[in-house]
Amino acid sequence: MNVFQAGLFEGKVVLITGGGTGIGRALALAFGELGAMVVIAARREGPLSGVVKTIEDRGGRACMYTLDVRDEARVEEVVRGIWQDVGGVDVLVNNAGGNFMSPAVAMSAHGFRTVLDINLVGTFLMSQAVGRRWLDEGREGSIVNISATNAEYGSPLMAHSGASKAGINNLTQTLAVEWGGTGVRVNAVLPGPVRTEGSDERLWTDAALVERVEEGIPLGRFTTPRDVVGVVVFLASEAGAFLTGSLIALDGGERLRSLIF
Ligand SMILES: CCC/C=C/C(=O)SCCNC(=O)CCNC(=O)[C@H](O)C(C)(C)COP(=O)([O-])OP(=O)([O-])OC[C@H]1O[C@@H](n2cnc3c(N)ncnc32)[C@H](O)[C@@H]1OP(=O)([O-])[O-]
């Protein structure tokens, strides 16, 4: 993103969960271009290694860890490894997420829990493992959580996702208060619908639905990964130094459509 100063994140380590695909991939490439040491972590090695290679081919620095954000022991092991290997983390982006479409009456308890575990518990575990070290070291840091607008106005056919993202919003504000004293900032970005590998496979499979959703967005299009990059980089940078506990909707006005029409 050339609106940001070259080298803006030089000397900083940026950890992005789910950095191998979609929004996480776009974030990883952007932070890499801005000079950060990029650390990406998710379950599948293939997408992660592709992103690491792309960043390195472009002259940046990156490394990867495989982990499931639901696995507390592995989260702790990976964060400990990052502290040993690259000296810690300056920015954590909790981007890893899961979703699928199902009417609430048909959703199994396990399906509901699965999405809560990935999105909300995973965000908690990652934040705790990193935040605990920041507090111990008296070190400043910035967390950006990737929430969604469905946290705010209900989430038909995605009860699990909406509930998890609402939980993330609340957790964002709680951690902002608990950890503000040592200069740790915690914010969230709430994208509207975004076309990505993961969402195209699970949510945006029906062209008529995509058209209907798009028609309801005042700015006339889905949110893009690039839109998300702009706000996350801003929040993680000095320009966002006095923002904490903020929940920034990034949706072209999508969440307001019922008020407008
Ligand atoms: C506006 C939008 C805002 C947000 C957008 C996004 O987040 S886009 C991001 C999009 N990107 C992603 O989502 C990427 C990551 N997503 C994933 O890895 C998977 O989609 C995951 C979330 C299911 C987790 O996988 P996993 O291997 O850990 O889980 P598992 O396979 O073992 O299933 C657990 C339970 O869920 C059940 N279940 C699953 N699918 C369906 C369905 N379609 N229908 C009904 N149920 C379904 C499954 O049957 C099982 O329950 P059961 O039968 O035991 O009672």
Ligand SMILES: NC(=O)C1=CN([C@@H]2O[C@H](COP(=O)(O)OP(=O)(O)OC[C@H]3O[C@@H](n4cnc5c(N)ncnc54)[C@H](OP(=O)(O)O)[C@@H]3O)[C@@H](O)[C@H]2O)C=CC1
């Ligand atoms: N697309 C959309 O419409 C919207 C998306 N969002 C949010 O944006 C974020 C990124 O989604 P998007 O890019 O669209 O989707 P993708 O499916 O492309 O990306 C999700 C990433 O999360 C990783 N991931 C999933 N589960 C786990 C897990 N248990 N542990 C570690 N990593 C995991 C996946 O990698 P792997 O499978 O290798 O683990 C994948 O790289 C999510 O939090 C999503 O909820 C918010 C609003 C709208």
